Amino acid sequence: MTSPTTATPAPAVPPAPAVPPAPAVSVPDVPDVLGRCRALVRPALADAVAQLHPWTGEMAAYAFGWCDVGGAPASGASEGKGVRQALAVLGAEAAGADGGAAVGGAVAVELVHAFSLLHDDIMDGDGTRRQRETVWKAYGIGPAVLAGDALFALAVQTLAGTPGPRTAAAVRRLCATLAELVRGQAEDLLLEDRPWTGPGAVRPDEYRSVAERKTGSLLGCAAALGGLLGGAPEETVTALDRAGRHLGVAFQAVDDLLGVRGDPAVTGKPVHGDLRRRKKTRPVLAALAGDGPAARELAALLDSSFRLDDAAAARAAVLVEEAGGNAATVEEARSHLDAARACLRGVPLARSAARDIDALIAFLLHRAV
Amino acid sequence: MTSPTTATPAPAVPPAPAVPPAPAVSVPDVPDVLGRCRALVRPALADAVAQLHPWTGEMAAYAFGWCDVGGAPASGASEGKGVRQALAVLGAEAAGADGGAAVGGAVAVELVHAFSLLHDDIMDGDGTRRQRETVWKAYGIGPAVLAGDALFALAVQTLAGTPGPRTAAAVRRLCATLAELVRGQAEDLLLEDRPWTGPGAVRPDEYRSVAERKTGSLLGCAAALGGLLGGAPEETVTALDRAGRHLGVAFQAVDDLLGVRGDPAVTGKPVHGDLRRRKKTRPVLAALAGDGPAARELAALLDSSFRLDDAAAARAAVLVEEAGGNAATVEEARSHLDAARACLRGVPLARSAARDIDALIAFLLHRAV
Numbered sequence: 069m070t071s072p073t074t075a076t077p078a079p080a081v082p083p084a085p086a087v088p089p090a091p092a093v094s095v096p097d098v099p100d101v102l103g104r105c106r107a108l109v110r111p112a113l114a115d116a117v118a119q120l121h122p123w124t125g126e127m128a129a130y131a132f133g134w135c136d137v138g139g140a141p142a143s144g145a146s147e148g149k150g151v152r153q154a155l156a157v158l159g160a161e162a163a164g165a166d167g168g169a170a171v172g173g174a175v176a177v178e179l180v181h182a183f184s185l186l187h188d189d190i191m192d193g194d195g196t197r198r199q200r201e202t203v204w205k206a207y208g209i210g211p212a213v214l215a216g217d218a219l220f221a222l223a224v225q226t227l228a229g230t231p232g233p234r235t236a237a238a239v240r241r242l243c244a245t246l247a248e249l250v251r252g253q254a255e256d257l258l259l260e261d262r263p264w265t266g267p268g269a270v271r272p273d274e275y276r277s278v279a280e281r282k283t284g285s286l287l288g289c290a291a292a293l294g295g296l297l298g299g300a301p302e303e304t305v306t307a308l309d310r311a312g313r314h315l316g317v318a319f320q321a322v323d324d325l326l327g328v329r330g331d332p333a334v335t336g337k338p339v340h341g342d343l344r345r346r347k348k349t350r351p352v353l354a355a356l357a358g359d360g361p362a363a364r365e366l367a368a369l370l371d372s373s374f375r376l377d378d379a380a381a382a383r384a385a386v387l388v389e390e391a392g393g394n395a396a397t398v399e400e401a402r403s404h405l406d407a408a409r410a411c412l413r414g415v416p417l418a419r420s421a422a423r424d425i426d427a428l429i430a431f432l433l434h435r436a437v
Numbered sequence: 438m439t440s441p442t443t444a445t446p447a448p449a450v451p452p453a454p455a456v457p458p459a460p461a462v463s464v465p466d467v468p469d470v471l472g473r474c475r476a477l478v479r480p481a482l483a484d485a486v487a488q489l490h491p492w493t494g495e496m497a498a499y500a501f502g503w504c505d506v507g508g509a510p511a512s513g514a515s516e517g518k519g520v521r522q523a524l525a526v527l528g529a530e531a532a533g534a535d536g537g538a539a540v541g542g543a544v545a546v547e548l549v550h551a552f553s554l555l556h557d558d559i560m561d562g563d564g565t566r567r568q569r570e571t572v573w574k575a576y577g578i579g580p581a582v583l584a585g586d587a588l589f590a591l592a593v594q595t596l597a598g599t600p601g602p603r604t605a606a607a608v609r610r611l612c613a614t615l616a617e618l619v620r621g622q623a624e625d626l627l628l629e630d631r632p633w634t635g636p637g638a639v640r641p642d643e644y645r646s647v648a649e650r651k652t653g654s655l656l657g658c659a660a661a662l663g664g665l666l667g668g669a670p671e672e673t674v675t676a677l678d679r680a681g682r683h684l685g686v687a688f689q690a691v692d693d694l695l696g697v698r699g700d701p702a703v704t705g706k707p708v709h710g711d712l713r714r715r716k717k718t719r720p721v722l723a724a725l726a727g728d729g730p731a732a733r734e735l736a737a738l739l740d741s742s743f744r745l746d747d748a749a750a751a752r753a754a755v756l757v758e759e760a761g762g763n764a765a766t767v768e769e770a771r772s773h774l775d776a777a778r779a780c781l782r783g784v785p786l787a788r789s790a791a792r793d794i795d796a797l798i799a800f801l802l803h804r805a806v
Binding site: 119120123124187193209213214216218228239244254257 | 488489561579583593597623
């Protein structure tokens with residue numbers, strides 16, 4: 069399933085102004101690509117957020133990592149990577165347009181992403197994200213519901229107000245994605261009540277479908293909106309969408325891996341948090357699918373009624389690794405990244421943007437393997 | 438401020454199959470008008486809700502009063518009046534089109550209304566609506582957040598997918614309304630922390646502005662979408678929007694009145710519930726604006742730190758009446774209903790639909806006076 073390209077991860081150096089830009093022939097520097105896209109989109113995103121009521125606007129800015137509670141500029145670097153806005157910009161560039169053509173779509177997908185994190189954190193009861201309190205924890209549940217609604221409305225309003233002949237098609241695409249995101253969240257919440265083993269256990273294809281809806285649909289939408297607003301033909305828009313969806317499934321797998329064995333300083337999440345909460349993630353489900361002693365001990369641990377303390381969660385992490393859950397998840401990620409690349413190779417794309425997208429894909433996998 | 442037309446309320450008889458329909462020359466029977474519009478819109482609304490995930494679909498159907506918890510058909514009559522869908526249908530008919538032209542817009546506004554009730558009930562902590570548990574009370578906060586999101590996404594998706602040359606304009610209008618609704622809810626929540634009297638007290642114009650955003654914007658949008666999808670010229674669409682906004686402010690005033698002095702069997706809300714919760718409503722604010730003994734006693738009661746029990750809430754209701762709060766609110770409602778009528782008289786409308794809208798306006802006022 070692996071390809072030579074996948075085996076050569078892009079450098080993961082943090083953005084450092086002192087380092088000269090890499091020469092044009094080398095692999096693109098992904099933090100530079102993300103930074104360039106961020107710089108292109110940020111003014112319009114900030115303008116959109118500035119339209120909100122000051123109260124919901126502060127919560128939105130807090131969610132984006134721009135400010136602390138109270139509105140003072142954020143003290144720590146707690147912004148997201150901005151993968152969705154980058155995919156929108158690169159989608160337009162891949163269609164041969166200026167990245168600026170994608171800005172309305174890029175703003176919309178970043179707003180939708182912020183909305184979904186905000187509401188999902190309420191539903192999942194997650195109190196920490198990117199090493200800070202989540203919005204509901206910092207501002208209260210009611211205000212966080214409201215802030216999410218404001219971001220949701222702003223997203224569609226921004227895209228619908230973007231001038232151009234393909235706005236209506238873009239809005240239809242965003243709306244379909246919103247519906248899919250919400251459906252994915254419903255399915256994800258229902259997974260939690262399913263048994264770990266036996267006939268009712270969650271099958272890998274079910275988990276993959278949820279990951280595609282929850283994560284893939286918005287990444288696909290981002291790239292597709294960029295292509296669409298950049299004037300790409302329907303075939304290219306579809307390929308960008310499908311590539312983004314595969315990337316999303318891979319991205320979710322990597323995120324799950326980080327949740328099992330990741331460093332909280334990198335992930336911003338508590339160590340073994342997903343295990344302690346008995347969250348159904350890909351590595352755990354893959355581990356339980358085996359029939360060795362590690363799988364059986366893991367199933368017994370997860371089926372037990374007592375609370376998983378630090379030691380039990382650490383033991384579960386060891387068992388997931390021993391039962392091959394992590395390896396299977398890495399393989400899942402790799403295969404979907406390969407599929408994403410195959411989608412992109414099937415259509416004509418502007419070379420520079422295609423290389424940037426490819427580097428981004430490698431970079432996202434490199435986080436975990 | 439009252440006009441001869443306003444002084445002649447439409448009959449408020451409940452729908453009763455045994456009573457023959459009124460002759461064509463008389464004032465329209467509003468329950469019949471609401472029923473006709475409901476019958477026109479219901480199949481498309483039910484089709485839209487059927488697209489949801491079964492879980493969020495059940496919560497949506499519960500919110501519409503179609504089923505009980507668990508999905509069995511609802512045992513009691515707990516549907517809303519359907520004023521928004523009726524305004525959309527009548528807006529199209531007023532433009533000379535068939536009411537069916539408005540169905541996409543009517544479905545969208547009913548979905549948005551259901552979304553906003555669902556999320557507002559979470560934020561306001563309201564446990565009862567239409568004599569049943571609210572969705573968050575019946576299903577939990579997280580699921581209710583999700584169901585609201587699903588309705589929101591479905592609303593925009595349904596309208597964006599409606600064929601026709603004016604869909605893009607309709608979507609822009611709906612999005613602006615969604616943003617305004619959310620802003621109104623933010624302002625409303627912030628009113629709760631303001632003092633009852635003194636320099637920081639809520640001014641009538643502030644309250645009116647919140648009522649226009651929270652209630653008027655969606656009623657205006659409903660009528661305007663009907664007109665727009667029915668092919669009305671811009672001037673007529675604007676007049677329908679403005680009329681709906683005035684109607685919304687009047688409607689909110691009437692709702693506030695029912696909250697102070699209403700019969701729970703009619704309103705579906707606990708008696709004196711708004712007073713017990715110290716909610717800032719128009720009758721209370723109007724009463725406090727006076728300087729007589731009733732206003733002073735009311736202010737002292739509301740400023741006190743103890744919980745308002747049944748007796749205290751009943752006393753507050755008497756004081757609101759004595760201090761003229763109810764009379765001022767009735768006057769406010771009348772003046773906005775007159776303004777709504779004036780908006781509609783300023784543009785050419787199909788006669789039959791204009792009469793239906795006029796009757797609907799009178800009917801809504803008649804609930805409280």
